[in-house]
Amino acid sequence: MPRLTLDDLYRFAVPADPSLRPDGGAVAYTLTTVDRDADENRTEVWLAAPGAAPRRLAGGSAARWSPDGRTLAFLRPVDGRPQINLLPMDGGEPVAITSAALGAGAPRWSPDGTRIAFSAPVGPGGRAPDADAPVVIDRLEYKADGTGLLRGMGAHLFVVDVASGETAQVTEGGFFAGEPSWSPDGTRLAFVADMEDERDLETGGAVHTVAPGEQPRRLTGPDLVCTGVWWEGERLVVTATKGGPAGHVRLFTLTPGGVPEEVETGLDRNVMTGAPGYPGAAPALLTGDDLMFCVRDRGCTHLYRAPGERLVPEETSVSGASAAAGRIAYVAATSHSAGDVYLGRPGETPERLTDHALDGVELFTPARRMFTAPDGTQVEGFVLRDENAATPGPLLLDVHGGPHNAWAPVLDGFHLYHQVLAAKGWTVLALNPRASDGYGEDFYTAAVGAWGLADGQDFLAAVDTLVEENVADPGRLAVTGYSYGGYMTCWLTGHTGRFKAAIPGGCVSDLSSMAGTSDLGRLMKVHEWGGDLAAQSPITYVSEVTTPTLLLHGESDDRCPVGQSEQWFAALRERRVPVRLVRYPGASHLFILNGRPSHRHDYNERIIAWLEQWVSGSPS
Numbered sequence: 001m002p003r004l005t006l007d008d009l010y011r012f013a014v015p016a017d018p019s020l021r022p023d024g025g026a027v028a029y030t031l032t033t034v035d036r037d038a039d040e041n042r043t044e045v046w047l048a049a050p051g052a053a054p055r056r057l058a059g060g061s062a063a064r065w066s067p068d069g070r071t072l073a074f075l076r077p078v079d080g081r082p083q084i085n086l087l088p089m090d091g092g093e094p095v096a097i098t099s100a101a102l103g104a105g106a107p108r109w110s111p112d113g114t115r116i117a118f119s120a121p122v123g124p125g126g127r128a129p130d131a132d133a134p135v136v137i138d139r140l141e142y143k144a145d146g147t148g149l150l151r152g153m154g155a156h157l158f159v160v161d162v163a164s165g166e167t168a169q170v171t172e173g174g175f176f177a178g179e180p181s182w183s184p185d186g187t188r189l190a191f192v193a194d195m196e197d198e199r200d201l202e203t204g205g206a207v208h209t210v211a212p213g214e215q216p217r218r219l220t221g222p223d224l225v226c227t228g229v230w231w232e233g234e235r236l237v238v239t240a241t242k243g244g245p246a247g248h249v250r251l252f253t254l255t256p257g258g259v260p261e262e263v264e265t266g267l268d269r270n271v272m273t274g275a276p277g278y279p280g281a282a283p284a285l286l287t288g289d290d291l292m293f294c295v296r297d298r299g300c301t302h303l304y305r306a307p308g309e310r311l312v313p314e315e316t317s318v319s320g321a322s323a324a325a326g327r328i329a330y331v332a333a334t335s336h337s338a339g340d341v342y343l344g345r346p347g348e349t350p351e352r353l354t355d356h357a358l359d360g361v362e363l364f365t366p367a368r369r370m371f372t373a374p375d376g377t378q379v380e381g382f383v384l385r386d387e388n389a390a391t392p393g394p395l396l397l398d399v400h401g402g403p404h405n406a407w408a409p410v411l412d413g414f415h416l417y418h419q420v421l422a423a424k425g426w427t428v429l430a431l432n433p434r435a436s437d438g439y440g441e442d443f444y445t446a447a448v449g450a451w452g453l454a455d456g457q458d459f460l461a462a463v464d465t466l467v468e469e470n471v472a473d474p475g476r477l478a479v480t481g482y483s484y485g486g487y488m489t490c491w492l493t494g495h496t497g498r499f500k501a502a503i504p505g506g507c508v509s510d511l512s513s514m515a516g517t518s519d520l521g522r523l524m525k526v527h528e529w530g531g532d533l534a535a536q537s538p539i540t541y542v543s544e545v546t547t548p549t550l551l552l553h554g555e556s557d558d559r560c561p562v563g564q565s566e567q568w569f570a571a572l573r574e575r576r577v578p579v580r581l582v583r584y585p586g587a588s589h590l591f592i593l594n595g596r597p598s599h600r601h602d603y604n605e606r607i608i609a610w611l612e613q614w615v616s617g618s619p620s
């Protein structure tokens with residue numbers, strides 16, 4: 001059977017965002033595939049059920065069942081903007097019920113099924129911003145990666161009447177209202193927002209409740225930085241960090257008076273509610289008081305119920321979940337599948353309802369192992385290689401982003417170069433150094449104020465171990481990584497000449513300029529870097545770099561602006577270190593995950609070519 005090739009990128013079909021029908025009998029989910037001719041990622045709503053082949057329902061995403069299970073509400077593009085559509089499940093075509101000027105957000109049915117709430121972007125004065133007008137900026141929250149300049153936009157809650165389509169705006173003002181959740185009696189909506197005057201200088205977020213026609217009422221205080229809220233039965237379930245945005249996200253419930261009580265999960269782990277590159281799912285009630293939630297544990301995102309009972313197999317990573325009628329539906333990836341839909345009862349072996357895994361290719365399986373840093377810290381990594389490959393062989397160290405992200409021993413449709421390199425005799429080391437998620441809060445915060453200074457040693461120790469074990473050839477070492485991983489790639493080549501090739505993607509090279517130009521610059525400056533930005537900046541050490549370097553960066557990256565690569569490129573070029581910068585037009589920070597397929601293919605291809613040119617010695 002053939003090995004995976006980069007062209008298999010176009011064959012990936014990845015499910016996400018499962019929604020279990022209220023009777024627990026069927027699952028609606030979003031399937032993302034690639035339209036190679038249009039050079040676009042395509043999302044569709046599919047349906048899976050026991051004993052039936054999964055089937056496509058419509059183009060769109062974010063499907064949610066009506067309380068009676070007879071209608072699906074989902075987002076479908078109308079004139080380029082996502083609008084809420086209703087699809088009757090006993091037959092018929094989808095019908096749009098919103099016409100939001102800047103598009104609608106994910107639908108949330110009221111308990112009686114007569115209304116749908118959603119959060120939607122709102123331009124200044126309710127109008128779409130004028131793209132040609134001068135942009136007046138008085139606060140730091142003027143841009144967001146993937147959106148660009150906000151031009152005074154906010155986000156507010158709306159409620160649409162299902163029968164009439166009449167839509168009412170529920171919140172207003174200069175803030176961003178998060179996803180709404182209905183009260184059990186359908187009279188109020190709960191949401192998270194930061195309404196502080198100086199919220200652009202200090203990250204916050206509080207739970208509010210609001211009734212149409214009334215002002216929002218704040219429930220939580222400054223001690224919690226809330227990130228999400230869900231009305232589960234009579235309880236409000238909240239995700240939040242304590243005392244500031246750094247550290248683990250924890251689970252709380254609020255008493256009717258708004259007093260937070262931390263949920264005893266029995267786990268020193270970060271609660272994951274799901275975001276691009278950060279798999280997880282919203283907390284949900286299983287039965288009675290049984291709360292289901294996701295945490296990241298040694299790379300994988302697992303589904304748990306409090307306190308501390310894992311509901312999914314160990315080597316799987318959950319990227320979405322839904323509960324109803326005492327059953328759970330979830331999407332999980334494995335070492336051989338980027339994701340499939342499962343359905344079952346907690347504690348029982350679930351049924352896999354789909355088979356979206358890539359067929360017809362033989363995959364290498366990553367092996368977990370531990371390494372020991374010079375200070376004795378135990379660090380976990382995943383080693384991917386062909387056991388029949390000659391040793392010692394070439395080694396690629398790949399550094400994840402965050403730094404609070406983590407590698408998992410599961411297949412994804414982004415890092416295809418891992419499998420291709422393994423088939424060429426390379427060893428790929430995906431390391432979870434200190435600051436990675438999934439190893440406890442002390443580990444998670446171990447590099448705060450010491451980017452590079454604390455965690456750099458973890459990488460060199462792991463590489464040295466594979467050299468000592470005769471797995472890696474010390475003359476054929478390379479390093480790559482994206483975002484924080486790009487930062488670390490620059491950092492390492494400024495501190496050692498052992499790497500023969502380096503490929504920083506979406507990098508960070510100068511924390512001072514990053515602090516002033518990233519859409520999260522203020523947050524990272526205050527809560528990740530602390531005081532000495534120069535000591536933690538790769539640019540401080542750039543005079544030591546000798547490694548041929550390929551910089552890959554999205555042109556419209558507002559998280560790690562392309563200037564971070566420009567600074568590194570200029571500094572290496574001045575020193576006549578072989579260097580190349582490749583810029584991806586229109587690409588935001590996450591383009592390697594959800595950008596143009598051709599850009600994602602090109603990114604993978606260039607990594608392999610640079611490695612073969614500078615490590616394997618063959619011409620590019």
Ligand SMILES: CC(=O)N[C@@H](C)C(=O)N[C@@H](C)C(=O)O
Binds near residue numbers: 482
């Ligand atoms: C918090 C954040 O955005 N950090 C960036 C430097 C980063 O690493 N981003 C992505 C790619 C990630 O994996 O978090």
